[in-house]
Amino acid sequence: MTDPDVNKMTAPTNQIDPSEVDLLPPVKTFPVERVLRVAIPIIMLGLLVLLWAWYVDAYDVPHYILPSPMRVATAMVTDWPILSAALVITLEITLTALGIALVGGLGLAILMSQSRWIELALYPYAVILQVTPIVAIAPLILIYAPTTYSALLICAWLVAFFPILSNTTQGLKSTDHNLLNLFELYGASRWQTLYYLKLPNALPYFLAGLRIAGGLALIAAVVAEFAAGSAGAQSGLAFRLLESQFRLNIPRLFAALILLSATGVVIFSITSLVSHLFLRKWHESALKREN
Amino acid sequence: MTNGTATADTSPSVADAASKPLVSLKGISKTFSNGTVALQNMTLDIQQGQFISLLGPSGCGKSTALRIIAGLGDPTSGNIEWPTSGYDATGKAMPEISFVFQEPTLMPWATVFGNVWLPLRLKGISKKDARERVEEALDMVGLHNFANAYPRELSGGMKMRVSIARALVTRPKLLLMDEPFAALDEITRHKLNDDLLRLWETFGWTVLFVTHSVYESVYLSNRIVVMAARPGRVVNDMAVPAPYPRDDTFRTSSVYNDFCRDASSALHAAMGANDHL
Ligand SMILES: Nc1ncnc2c1ncn2[C@@H]1O[C@H](COP(=O)(O)OP(=O)(O)OP(=O)(O)O)[C@@H](O)[C@H]1O
Numbered sequence A: 001m002t003d004p005d006v007n008k009m010t011a012p013t014n015q016i017d018p019s020e021v022d023l024l025p026p027v028k029t030f031p032v033e034r035v036l037r038v039a040i041p042i043i044m045l046g047l048l049v050l051l052w053a054w055y056v057d058a059y060d061v062p063h064y065i066l067p068s069p070m071r072v073a074t075a076m077v078t079d080w081p082i083l084s085a086a087l088v089i090t091l092e093i094t095l096t097a098l099g100i101a102l103v104g105g106l107g108l109a110i111l112m113s114q115s116r117w118i119e120l121a122l123y124p125y126a127v128i129l130q131v132t133p134i135v136a137i138a139p140l141i142l143i144y145a146p147t148t149y150s151a152l153l154i155c156a157w158l159v160a161f162f163p164i165l166s167n168t169t170q171g172l173k174s175t176d177h178n179l180l181n182l183f184e185l186y187g188a189s190r191w192q193t194l195y196y197l198k199l200p201n202a203l204p205y206f207l208a209g210l211r212i213a214g215g216l217a218l219i220a221a222v223v224a225e226f227a228a229g230s231a232g233a234q235s236g237l238a239f240r241l242l243e244s245q246f247r248l249n250i251p252r253l254f255a256a257l258i259l260l261s262a263t264g265v266v267i268f269s270i271t272s273l274v275s276h277l278f279l280r281k282w283h284e285s286a287l288k289r290e291n
Numbered sequence B: 001m002t003n004g005t006a007t008a009d010t011s012p013s014v015a016d017a018a019s020k021p022l023v024s025l026k027g028i029s030k031t032f033s034n035g036t037v038a039l040q041n042m043t044l045d046i047q048q049g050q051f052i053s054l055l056g057p058s059g060c061g062k063s064t065a066l067r068i069i070a071g072l073g074d075p076t077s078g079n080i081e082w083p084t085s086g087y088d089a090t091g092k093a094m095p096e097i098s099f100v101f102q103e104p105t106l107m108p109w110a111t112v113f114g115n116v117w118l119p120l121r122l123k124g125i126s127k128k129d130a131r132e133r134v135e136e137a138l139d140m141v142g143l144h145n146f147a148n149a150y151p152r153e154l155s156g157g158m159k160m161r162v163s164i165a166r167a168l169v170t171r172p173k174l175l176l177m178d179e180p181f182a183a184l185d186e187i188t189r190h191k192l193n194d195d196l197l198r199l200w201e202t203f204g205w206t207v208l209f210v211t212h213s214v215y216e217s218v219y220l221s222n223r224i225v226v227m228a229a230r231p232g233r234v235v236n237d238m239a240v241p242a243p244y245p246r247d248d249t250f251r252t253s254s255v256y257n258d259f260c261r262d263a264s265s266a267l268h269a270a271m272g273a274n275d276h277l
């Protein structure tokens, strides 16, 4: 600021307007607001459980219709060996499918952005696979796939793949034309344009796709397992759910259901967190509005 | 209404101006696929060290001309020569050009430093090696304290200055500017005008500056090229032989007023050529 040479050269612009400086330090969230952000959802959940317990007790609801929270908790503990094994299977399928969808969707989107012809050739297949309901193709996949496990994996992957592909494609395409011109002007190679311009530009779109895909992968893993309906050591939570229903073991059904919801919530939170970490510095979606 | 090349004695690089032009446009025409004739037979020699303003009504092809000079999009006919520039392996001219667009055109995910570093980065210069030049460019536009800010944290004028710093960091021979200050308030615009003139005088670049403003063109340039629309063409080429450095005293002088009147009537004549404007 006080370097004399600098002052000489840029005298008129050198004094920084105080209003411009004010923009810089981000306003910290007030602590009370932070605590409430966590506390309110937890209190709401607690109230729901209390209401549930009270209702079951007050109206004497039989436990094979609606078990009390206590019974469900007990089932969770006593059946934990069975449930946790199923949870691991479901998690494995969901996360593996999501991982492959992530790599495949991103890779295919990049490939399609490189040439209109490749895009024209491949896009119809992606769309057909997406719009065909998963339950309808699951039986076929079950026949073709070597194991039930791999069939479930394929189903979950098919569903998770498309949001990532279509979102990333959209993001790669919506690059600012002036910035593309700028890159051309400075003689950027195709690879440089992709790496320094198109991919960062597609990042918010890709992350939105990832968040959708995370939820869909879990849903597809469950739906496909319903369709498969097979037993064995490789059964996931969905099978345990069906099984509990047949045996009228409603507390265990609820426990499995709660585990499924919790899994969904955790996947959503992780993908949202990842998205926030990547975008918090610059993207409108992750920034607090300060006017 | 003298020949533009005669104005070279008012520019800082008198010696260069006598030699070959930096770039010469020979009969450039551009017709878009929808049939619009954006440029018709445009011929223009740009001497080294000149500060040329392209003045003309909206839609007369100023941006198109600038983009063709920059090599973004080919002309339908005619050719561009770079008598003093090197050529690459394929025989394409490699002039050292920088372009300042009408919008700041910054990458929102990169800091001010990252945005200014970009042209060097694309040439394979590492962050460490580029640091000195990037900081020098930021100093020139008075933004050395904002190297780590993101574009969204800057005001409109500051963004434009980042964009100018990015254009300066490659030390171009020819600086193309497409209405860079059009969206700014008058005070900021005057300030940036002064900065630009000072930098031009210091480094002896050649500048081609597109503007709608008669006043801006007279204040900045030593040559004004007036264009008319439909079809886009050059209708007037006038010199502004006022000495540099120019400052607020020039802005209020009677000489300045006279030049403004001349440029204004030239512009009106150009617009009169299209009755519907
Ligand atoms: N991509 C395009 N396709 C078709 N016509 C175009 C295209 N770009 C520009 N034009 C037409 O070419 C003409 C010149 O456009 P250009 O952008 O060069 O004008 P300009 O002089 O820069 O105007 P302004 O001062 O408003 O920026 C206009 O009539 C415009 O409609």
Ligand SMILES: [Mg+2]
Pocket (backbone or CB within 6 Å): B062, B063, B064, B178
């Ligand atoms: Mg324009």
